[in-house]
Amino acid sequence: MLMVSAKMRKAQIVEAIVVSACLLTVIAYSVFHRSYAIPAHASIKALKLGIYFNEQLAQPVEELDWGILEPGENASKLLYIQNQANVKTTFFMSTDRWNPLNASDYISLAWNYTGEVCQVDEVKPVIFTLLVDENITGITTFSFELTVGVTG
Secondary structure (H helix, E strand, O other), X not given: OHHHHHHHHHHHHHHHHHHHHHHHHHHHHHHHOOOOOOOOOOOOOOOOEEEEOOOOOOOEOOOOOOOOOOOOOEEEEEEEEEEOOOOOEEEEEEEEEEEOHHHHHXXXXXXXXXXXXXXXXXXXXXXXXXXXXXXXXXXXXXXXXXXXXXEO
8 A cells, every 4th residue: 555655646746746847837937928918000091082173172073075176176174183092192194995996096185284292182273185186087076084093
């Protein structure tokens, strides 16, 4: 019976050593390890613009009617572009979907915007000018899609 007791005693000692080692590890970790909770936040860049017929931004542009133009004539429209993004931006312009397809050989669109940075909520007056070549032939009506975009 003494032998069983010695084995039990040995097991108890080993168990006490293991438990002590675990407790020492937990204590050492809590003493030497520090953590900090750091609040984090961000904003998502939202690029957006508005185009209006008036400076008060009350009449959004949904369509441009250039009227009846003569060969060699130009027509201009003053529009107001507002940076509705949450960051500084610049604008770009392109035309597409010309009908008839060859209309872009004789008709072009220009603007006086020169690429300057536009602040958040800033409004830029921009003149769009439609240019009709004096040598235009075979086109009596036309249409195209104007895209004004924003980069920031």
